Amino acid sequence: MHPLPPRVAPVAATRRRTLAVGLIGPGRVGSALLDQLRQARPRLLHDAGLELQLRGVAASKRMWLDCDDAELNERHDGAQTWRPSDLDAFAAHVRGTHRDALLIDCSADEAVAARYPCWLAAGIHVVTPNKLAGSGPLERWQAIRAAGAGGARFRYEATVCAGLPVVQTLRDLLDTGDELLAVDGMFSGTLAWLCNRHDGHQPFSALLREAHALGYTEPDPRDDLSGRDVARKLVILAREAGWPLSLDEVAVESLVPPALAALPADAFMQRLDELDAPMAARLAEARAGHGVLRHVASLDRHGRARVQLTVLPAGHPFAHTRLTDNVVQFTTRRYCDNPLLVQGPGAGPEVTAAGVFADLLRIAESLEVRA
Structure with missing residues (x-):
């Protein structure tokens, strides 16, 4: 909707x-x-x-x-x-x-x-x-x-x-005197879709080709897989909260193997199969711990920021997203024991x-x- x-x-x-x-x-x-x-x-x-x-x-x-x-x-x-x-x-x-x-x-x-x-x-x-x-x-x-x-x-x-009211929600929290303790979120509709679909039944490369054909990814999927676009969104929220964060201060895990990072886009698309083994290993790690794989951005109360593929417990709110859902969790002085969630479709013109x-x-x- x-x-x-x-x-x-x-x-x-x-x-x-x-x-x-x-x-x-x-x-x-x-x-x-x-x-x-x-x-x-x-x-x-x-x-x-x-x-x-x-x-x-x-x-x-x-x-x-x-x-x-x-x-x-x-x-x-x-x-x-x-x-x-x-x-x-x-x-x-x-x-x-x-x-x-x-x-x-x-x-x-x-x-x-x-x-x-x-x-x-x-x-x-x-x-x-x-x-x-x-x-x-x-x-x-x-x-x-x-x-x-x-x-x-x-x-x-x-x-x-x-179109989710994320910036406005943060602004309202701060304007009414609340104190921001942490922001955690899934900010990429593309990576959310890939994580939701990556269950071992299909190679990761097949899912990425499907997402590309559906128009979910950027023309060069490395723009999504690098995590840099998600890092930009985290910087925007940090600055809205008053932290003078810069993009180069965000610790970003890229899902693109170094050998594929500098290739022309067409050559990268021809070598997508090289993503399968490392992503299968990450999925096996998540399942061994009875968790799920999610691409998460995090900002703590000291302004430290990180973007990474991580394993979350099956009961975590981010474990229950659907399709291209984005979700942002605000932990504040008022919303400490039960953080405030904003969730919904995060992709599409x-x-x-x-x-x-x-x-x-x-x-x-x-x-x-x-x-």
């Missing part, structure tokens, strides 16, 4: 607000988000007086300006114009003369994330599932937070566990897009309060 975006409270029809929106990265998540915006636009206008005006879509090499009608109402009248992509010009066009403008970054581009501080400083809100801003250089993260102090909102819920959409609507709600 997809998470529902928060409902915006109805307002008087005479109080219409316009939010100018620009989308960067019209890939799988970006396209799913455009569909969701298109479907929700009439309801938002009628129920909340909120007009979402799509001012442009930018890809890596081209940008499409003045495309509100085409993208949100599906009227293709030839009035839209593609131009060479220029992020600064794109941001200026989206802002235009609008009081409230918002950029959505659905790319995974370092160059886009690097522009967040200047956009926020200019009063443009930013929403993103791009993990590179929250887990990149600490100085840039601090610049983003400082720039947002001027009033522009920065929301990034979908950077961790797609529609789920991720819904998380981005929810952030957009939370910003819209804050604009109404400000007005």
Whole structure:
């Protein structure tokens, strides 16, 4: 089930607000988000007086300006114009003369994330599932937070566990005075699926090929198996909790044998069978201890972080996940004896897009309060 975006409270029809929106990265998540915006636009206008005006879509090499009608109402009248992509010009066009403008970054581009501080400083809100801003250089993260102090909102819920309310839950815990003692979680839908299916009946390589064919993995599955993507999510949560953690400080166990790490992607796919013996040995180790294999990220109260394949007892909450479930366990001063769990689907463009959409609507709600 997809998470529902928060409902915006109805307002008087005479109080219409316009939010100018620009989308960067019209890939799988970006396209799913455009569909969701298109479907929700009439309801938002009628129920909340909120007009979402799509001012442009930018890809890596081209940008499409003045495309509100085409993208949100599906009227293709030839009035839209593609131009060479220029992020600064794109941001200026989206802002235009609008009081409230918002950029959505659905790319995974370092160059886009690097522009967040200047956009926020200019009063443009930013929403993103791009993990590179929250887990990149600490100085840039601090610049983003400082720039947002001027009033522009920065929301990034979908950077961790797609559409699950993980960042918001952590923020609520801390804002209400709780003390974070530990975070543990399964942050990869791909690795969750592989661990759930790895029962010895099929070689691990066969499961990985199946996951790749189903679109669960990245184009190069080593991006999942390396654990680095999970480490980025852990860094984001650590920084949200106030720990100045950097990516190179996370102890990460890679499931990619050293001999396969530097191969071209095609050559790696041809040698997947070399993963079978070590993964079968790990499964046998888990069964010998009457446990299960799970890919887990952990952060303790001292800011020490680790990502690894580990054996958990059969009664552990993480032992009962399904399919691509992500699960995050918050141990706090209030939730000490019985930690707080957030669990649900952690993969898929529609789920991720819904998380981005929810952030957009939370910003819209804050604009109404400000007005």
